Amino acid sequence: MRFDDILIRIGEFGYFQRRLYLLLCMPAIVTACYMMILVFVMEPPEHRCKLPEWENDTYEIQSEEHRKWINYTIPPSNDEQHVYDQCHYYAWNKSESSPINRTVEACSEWVYDKSVFLETFTSRHNLVCGESIKTSVAEMVFYFGVLVGDISFGLLSDVIGRKKTFSITVIILLASSTATVFAPEFYSFCALEFINGAAVHGAFMVCCVLGLEMVGPSKRVWAGIPIHIFFAVGLVYLAGIEYFTRNWQYVQIAITAPVTLFLLYWWLITESPRWLVSQSRYDEANTIILKAAKANNVDMKGDKLVDLSTLETPKQGNIWELFKSKVLFFRTMILFYNWIVISMVYYGVTMHTGNLGGNFYLNFFILAVVEFPAKAMTMVLLNRIGRKKMHCTCMMIGGIACLCTIFTVVYGGDSLQPVTLTLAIIGKFGSAAAFGVIYIYSLELYPTVVRNGGMGMSSCVARVGGMVAPYVAKSGDLVGGRFGQALPLVIFGGCSVLAGILTLFLPETHGRKLPETIQDGEEFGRKPKGASTANLVISTDTINSISTGLNGKQLMKDEDFKPNKSD
Structure with a gap:
């Protein structure tokens, strides 16, 4: 007997599991906020150089004299989207009649437009112009922390348990996140964001594992999707608090x-009885199992369900065996690439919100809401059209939509901004839906003996996409102009289309017996060597034995069976 057999007997997803799963989904709301808060915190408001020797200079024009000096002292930018150069000014003295033909100097101080953001970390510490790359560095450091947290807290949960690890991550997150509000400068802010990323996603991964370990085998696949719906709830919550506060410190609080x-x-919450069994803590595991059975209204005879010490523990294989086989290596690389691209597009499109035009907060809100229909569509269609077609369709639709923004941005400009936003929304929709599919698709493609390790590596590889996303989202700033505004979405779109095409080289898993061993994984989805319908020979004795078993009468003779070689 295996532990899954116990779950079948006490209820695969009864009241006990539903209550526990709901509690474990709640941290996903907070996780979403932390994963996307830097989109707001590191966003640079519209800005220009502060006028030297001009007291109380603000972004808004204060008087006609103020207007005159702005017009004369700020060189017009070649980029038609900006009126003034944001990084340079003419060296001048206010007592002079005209600053024209004076030397150009780099800004040391800036004034910011406060109509959209009252204050961001970027405007507080002037991370603009030559310092603008630091905004991408901060986001990259956060997602690197996510990667480290997945690995370190994943290993810790296997040593001390899921419940203790979750509590540790919550305490660390509470301390580091509170300290972030008072970060005095950039480097301490990055260090705290690294800890935030590690702690919050470490807690999220523990919740995912603990939730699935208490769900029966027939319900486990679908239990992985609803938690992502709570993630979308968190994005909507974040959009709301950003809109009403507009100050990065208040949002952080x-x-x-x-x-x-x-x-x-x-x-x-309870500890995972599956983990307790793996640690030979049978009495504690048995107590939780009996408690779950009682909550699920399962009548148990006696005080023990089964001798837990006799449970069969599946032997795990070495994860590196995925790379020794040519077939499994090829499939694993395709899966890894898809994980990277989905993560990059999912986070990158949202990071690009400030460059989409229109209302920043409305754009962010729409990109959050679109995840609800994306997850719903995944749950409805996944078993109807299959994993392969579903995933390929999501990646292709999202990718093509992102690619099409080059036409609306370069040739349409502000007049087609609603169309550009719509295409970006479709791109986010595709990546959000694909996130639900790739999890299940990978789970079913990896052989049982390396499934946990394969999924763990996939999750870690996906963080690479998150680390790359901020640099791609800011790549347009290096190019400038309208093409620069469209460039990030073009990159996201091209990578998505390629990922969708590569998916066609993977086998379908829906309705198939999943691979158990490495050999099963190599043969999964492949035709046996030498098999051909043209050379198929079926014994008439076999057919007659089947037909006789059905109705007790021989239906065919040897001479009646003449296979058509053309078939």
Whole structure:
């Protein structure tokens, strides 16, 4: 007997599991806020150089004299989207009659437009012009922290348990996130963001694992999708608090406050009985199992369900075996590339919100809401059209939509901004839907003996996409002009289309017996060598034995069976 057999007997997804799963989905709301908060915190507001010797200079024109000096002292930019050069000014003295033909100097101070953002970390510390690359560095450091957190807290949960690890991550997150509000300069801010990324996603991964370990085998695939719907709820919440506060410190406080509630989980959730069995802590595991059976209204006879020490533990293979086989290596590389691209597009399109034109907060909100129909479509169609077709369709539709923005941005400009936004929304829709598909598709493609390791590596590889996303999202700033505005979405679109095409080289898994061993994985989806319908020979004795078993009468004779070689 395996532990899954116990779950079938006590209820695969009864009241006990549903309650636990709902509690474990709540941290996904906070996780979404942390994963996307830097889109707001590191966004540079519209800005220009502060006029030297001009007291109380603001972005808004204060007087006709102020207007005159702005017009004369700020060189017009070649980029038609900006009126003034944001990084240089003419050296001048206010007592002079005209600053024309004076030397151009780099700005040391800036004034910012406060109509959209009252203050971001970028405007607080002047991370613009020559310092603008630091905004991408901060985002990259955060996602690197996510990668480290997935690995370190994943290993820790295997050593000390899911429940203790979750509590540790919550305490760390609460401390580091609170400290982030008071970060005095860039480098301490990056260090704290690294810890935030590691802690929040470490907690999220523990929730995913603990939730799935208590769900029966027939319900486990679908239990992986609803938690991502709670993730979308978090994005909507983030959009709301950003709109009403418009100050990065207040936003940080608003997403930190709910973390305190997760301290109560020490008394609300249970340890994973599956993990307790792996640690030979059978009495504790048995107590939780009996408690779950009682909550699920399963009548148990006696005080023990089964002798847990006799449970069969599947032997795990070496993850590196995926790279020794030519077939499995090829498939694994395709899966890894898809994980990277999906993560890059999913986060990158949202990071590009500020360059889409229109209302920043409305754009962010729409890109968050679009995830609800994306997840719903995944749940409805995944078993109807199959994993392969579903995933390829999502990647192709999202990719082509992103590629098409080059026409609306370069040739349409502001007049076609709603169309550009619509195409970006479709791109986000495709990546959000693909996130749900790739998880299940990978789960079913990896052989059982290396499935956990394969999924863990896939999750880590996906963080590479998150680390690359901010640099791609800011790549248009290096090019400038309308083409620069479209460039990030073009890159996202091209990578998505390629990922969709590569998916066609993978086998379909829906309705198929999943591979158990490495050899099963190599043969999965491949025709046996030498098999050909033209050379197919079926014994009439076999057919007659089947037909006789059905109705007790021989239906065919040897001379009646003449296979058509053309078939």
